[in-house]
Amino acid sequence: MMNNMRIEVKQNMCDTSQCKEEFVELKDVFAVKLKRRRSVGQQKGGTLLGITIFVCMNKGQNKFKEHAIHLSNLSEDHCNIWFKHLKDILNGFPNRPKSLKVIVNPHSHKKEAKQIYDEQVAPLFKLADIKTDITITEYQGHAFSVLKECELQEFDGVVCVGGDGTASEVVHGVLLRAQMDAGRDTDSNFTPVRAPLPLGIIPAGSTNVIAFSVHGIKHPVTAAMHIIMGHHQAVDACTFHSHNGLLRFGFSAMFGFGGRTLALAEKHRWMPPNQRRDFAIIKTLTNLNMQGHFLNVSIMAIPCLCSVAPRGLAPNTRLDNGSMVLTAVRNTSRADFIKHLKRYGNLKNQFNFPFVELYTVQEVKIRSRTKSGWAEDTYEENADFHSHHSSVISLEGSCPWNIDGDLMDEASEVHIKVHPQLITLYGGIFEECDDSTVKCSCL
Numbered sequence: 001m002m003n004n005m006r007i008e009v010k011q012n013m014c015d016t017s018q019c020k021e022e023f024v025e026l027k028d029v030f031a032v033k034l035k036r037r038r039s040v041g042q043q044k045g046g047t048l049l050g051i052t053i054f055v056c057m058n059k060g061q062n063k064f065k066e067h068a069i070h071l072s073n074l075s076e077d078h079c080n081i082w083f084k085h086l087k088d089i090l091n092g093f094p095n096r097p098k099s100l101k102v103i104v105n106p107h108s109h110k111k112e113a114k115q116i117y118d119e120q121v122a123p124l125f126k127l128a129d130i131k132t133d134i135t136i137t138e139y140q141g142h143a144f145s146v147l148k149e150c151e152l153q154e155f156d157g158v159v160c161v162g163g164d165g166t167a168s169e170v171v172h173g174v175l176l177r178a179q180m181d182a183g184r185d186t187d188s189n190f191t192p193v194r195a196p197l198p199l200g201i202i203p204a205g206s207t208n209v210i211a212f213s214v215h216g217i218k219h220p221v222t223a224a225m226h227i228i229m230g231h232h233q234a235v236d237a238c239t240f241h242s243h244n245g246l247l248r249f250g251f252s253a254m255f256g257f258g259g260r261t262l263a264l265a266e267k268h269r270w271m272p273p274n275q276r277r278d279f280a281i282i283k284t285l286t287n288l289n290m291q292g293h294f295l296n297v298s299i300m301a302i303p304c305l306c307s308v309a310p311r312g313l314a315p316n317t318r319l320d321n322g323s324m325v326l327t328a329v330r331n332t333s334r335a336d337f338i339k340h341l342k343r344y345g346n347l348k349n350q351f352n353f354p355f356v357e358l359y360t361v362q363e364v365k366i367r368s369r370t371k372s373g374w375a376e377d378t379y380e381e382n383a384d385f386h387s388h389h390s391s392v393i394s395l396e397g398s399c400p401w402n403i404d405g406d407l408m409d410e411a412s413e414v415h416i417k418v419h420p421q422l423i424t425l426y427g428g429i430f431e432e433c434d435d436s437t438v439k440c441s442c443l
């Protein structure tokens with residue numbers, strides 16, 4: 001009912017006598033204010049000019065922006081009635097948050113996350129009358145410890161401002177907290193409960209794969225508008241278990257080339273972000289280990305869109321389809337591997353090579369093999385690699401895991417399982433990505 005209501009606005013075009021009629025749907029309105037003329041420094045009172053409504057505008061290509069519409073009226077009574085009535089309607093949208101826990105990583109990208117939040121996001125939250133409780137992280141793991149202990153029931157949602165490392169720490173924190181509150185034994189083969197609060201991700205990092213995948217664009221204002229408007233998107237999430245228990249919750253993992261590249265990039269954090277990424281890719285390609293069975297294995301429950309792969313590292317999966325895409329790149333020449341990588345940035349099929357295998361799975365175990373033999377003496381020969389439900393895949397050599405852009409120390413066996421729609425993120429992609437091609441300067 002509320003979605004069908006609209007305000008019709010008649011505007012006099014100043015230099016012609018034409019009258020332009022527009023309408024605004026109330027589902028697109030997120031704030032209303034009384035508009036007054038005040039002199040410099042005046043905080044209260046002033047001459048009433050009318051009311052201003054603030055609308056979330058879809059600018060196309062998944063980009064949202066706020067837009068103000070001024071409705072002139074000099075009557076206090078009239079404006080107050082409209083103001084109150086519109087306020088009541090806005091308070092009736094159930095998914096729109098009124099109170100948020102915000103976590104900002106001041107260290108992300110070029111250390112501008114705080115500025116992005118203060119200048120682009122906080123004013124919109126204020127306009128929408130959303131209360132915020134802000135933590136500026138002081139060290140790695142700070143966001144996680146805050147989420148483990150804070151009184152989450154006071155909030156309608158959690159927001160993080162940073163890159164993938166921060167988002168992944170917060171996703172893990174929110175989901176682990178939900179299991180603790182529900183009394184789940186996370187070290188067993190448990191069925192996780194859903195995160196009770198939606199999570200908003202404001203992209204302010206170097207790659208922003210998670211935000212890009214859930215918004216279709218890397219744009220802090222768009223991310224903020226999704227939160228304010230209460231756009232909910234259910235998203236599949238995975239558990240990563242080793243023999244010692246739960247390692248973490250997350251959306252994607254890479255082992256092999258993807259893990260080594262991230263490890264090298266992290267060692268060179270003093271370099272500017274793009275230069276660091278290109279340097280790490282080139283150096284890892286130069287030292288490509290050609291002795292194992294696989295050059296890279298990736299497991300992705302979300303499409304993993306990023307600037308070098310605008311259609312996604314896993315374009316064949318959806319945010320909420322309850323499955324993961326497993327891409328295994330078998331050992332091949334460096335030249336062929338580069339051809340495969342380059343196709344992520346253009347429209348050619350990156351999987352159409354004899355050395356690339358693609359599977360849809362719900363569960364997978366990855367085992368690494370040391371030079372002297374399999375890390376596990378229980379290795380099952382000829383593991384079921386072709387099942388659509390469960391697979392075991394074995395790799396040679398040692399390297400860290402790249403889980404959602406965060407490094408995790410090597411574990412001899414990691415068991416990854418997808419849990420359909422385990423978390424709700426603020427967002428939603430409204431238009432498919434256009435067919436733009438991207439050049440990665442280093443390939």
Ligand SMILES: Nc1ncnc2c1ncn2[C@@H]1O[C@H](COP(=O)(O)OP(=O)(O)OP(=O)(O)O)[C@@H](O)[C@H]1O
Pocket residue numbers: 105106107108109110137138139140141142161162163164165166167169204205206207208209405406
């Ligand atoms: N105050 C801090 N000092 C140092 N590191 C921090 C601090 N707060 C958080 N961190 C850690 O910084 C790491 C990197 O941050 P983040 O991922 O947000 O940025 P990024 O690496 O620039 O972006 P991306 O992951 O998208 O490439 C995270 O793992 C986070 O835990």
